[in-house]
Every structure is written in C-alpha cells, then in structure tokens.
Amino acid sequence: MGLRADAARNRAAILSSASEAFAEHGPKATTEQVAQQAGVAVGTVFRHFPTKDDLLVAIMKESLERLTTLADESTLADFFDAVVDEAVRTRMVVTALGDSRLDIGDALRGLTDSVARLLDQAKAAGAARPTAQVDEVMALLTAATYAAQQASWTPDLRQRTLAVILRGLS
Missing domain, CATH: 1.10.357 (Tetracycline Repressor; domain 2)
Structure with missing residues (x-):
C-alpha cells in the first residue's frame, strides 16, 4: 500500500513540477528539469509518462x-x-x-x-x-x-x- 501512495505522490509531484517547468522554460523544458524539480529520478518520470x-x-x-x-x-x-x-x-x-x-x-x-x-x-x-x-x-x-x-x-x-x-x- 505504501508503494501505491508513493507512486500517486510522485505522479502528482511530477505533474505539478512539469506545469511549472513548462510555464518557466516553455516547450524547451526537459524531463530532467521536471524530475529535478519534482525530487524524483528521471526514470520515475518516464515510468509515469513514457513520452x-x-x-x-x-x-x-x-x-x-x-x-x-x-x-x-x-x-x-x-x-x-x-x-x-x-x-x-x-x-x-x-x-x-x-x-x-x-x-x-x-x-x-x-x-x-x-x-x-x-x-x-x-x-x-x-x-x-x-x-x-x-x-x-x-x-x-x-x-x-x-x-x-x-x-x-x-x-x-x-x-x-x-x-x-x-x-x-x-
């Protein structure tokens, strides 16, 4: 159950960070910037969002x-x-x-x-x-x-x- 809660928290953090990253950097925002801002590994971003x-x-x-x-x-x-x-x-x-x-x-x-x-x-x-x-x-x-x-x-x-x-x- 902890894993699901962590996954949900990670997904929410990724979406929030991605919104901020695109607002700040425009279309050039990278998944690396999103991952760093969300406090997760880039692989975590790709697990939730393959592209x-x-x-x-x-x-x-x-x-x-x-x-x-x-x-x-x-x-x-x-x-x-x-x-x-x-x-x-x-x-x-x-x-x-x-x-x-x-x-x-x-x-x-x-x-x-x-x-x-x-x-x-x-x-x-x-x-x-x-x-x-x-x-x-x-x-x-x-x-x-x-x-x-x-x-x-x-x-x-x-x-x-x-x-x-x-x-x-x-």
Whole structure:
C-alpha cells in the first residue's frame, strides 16, 4: 500500500513540477528539469509518462478535471475567470503540444452540459439575458482561451475582455 501512495505522490509531484517547468522554460523544458524539480529520478518520470507528449497531455487532462470540478461549484462569471486563468497557466503546455492531441479549446467543448447549467443559473439570477444560448457562451469561452494563450495577453487586457464578454451576456 505504501508503494501505491508513493507512486500517486510522485505522479502528482511530477505533474505539478512539469506545469511549472513548462510555464518557466516553455516547450524547451526537459524531463530532467521536471524530475529535478519534482525530487524524483528521471526514470520515475518516464515510468509515469513514457513520452514528453504523454506528460503534456496529462497536464491538460488535469487542467480539464480542475475546470470540470469548478463548473460544478461556480457561477458563470467565476467560471469564465477560471477558464481564462487556466488558459494562461497552460499556455506553454499548449505551445509544446503544438498540433498534437489536445488543447484547452477542444477540452472546453466537453464541458457544454456544465456550461449550460451555469448559463441557466445566470439567467435565473438575472446575470445573463434570457436569449443567450450555450453555443454562444462556448464560442466566447473558446475565444477567450485562445486570446489568453497569446503573448500579448496582459492582466489589463484580461480584465477588460472579460468585462466586455460578461456585459454582453447580461
């Protein structure tokens, strides 16, 4: 049982360290840097993630899990905020994946039911206009995540952009 707990701890440390390494070093981050930051041997990284792409996809899946959990306990405005924060946080991971298997925009489309529920709650609270539709909100979320992944994205631009989006929905 201790081995499984150690393996789970190592995996979590590797994912956390990998997220930080890619944020700091961009696509050039190495598995050696990840291992050193996680306090594990490089072989441990490869046991959990045989390729760098496997590691990148795992980071994105973890990101999606965080967003899915948040969608279940959030408001539409808070969810927009969190999605944009997550897009900024994973920007270098998406860059490193390139045209590979997963990006945050694609992942968001899997959250449509949760977003529809958030939109219904926002409508009931008067925070979204009654004619707003979930496909419009999903398009806005996808556009906001794409914008957040650009180098020109600044905290000021983020604040102004989200204000325009949320004003437009209300």
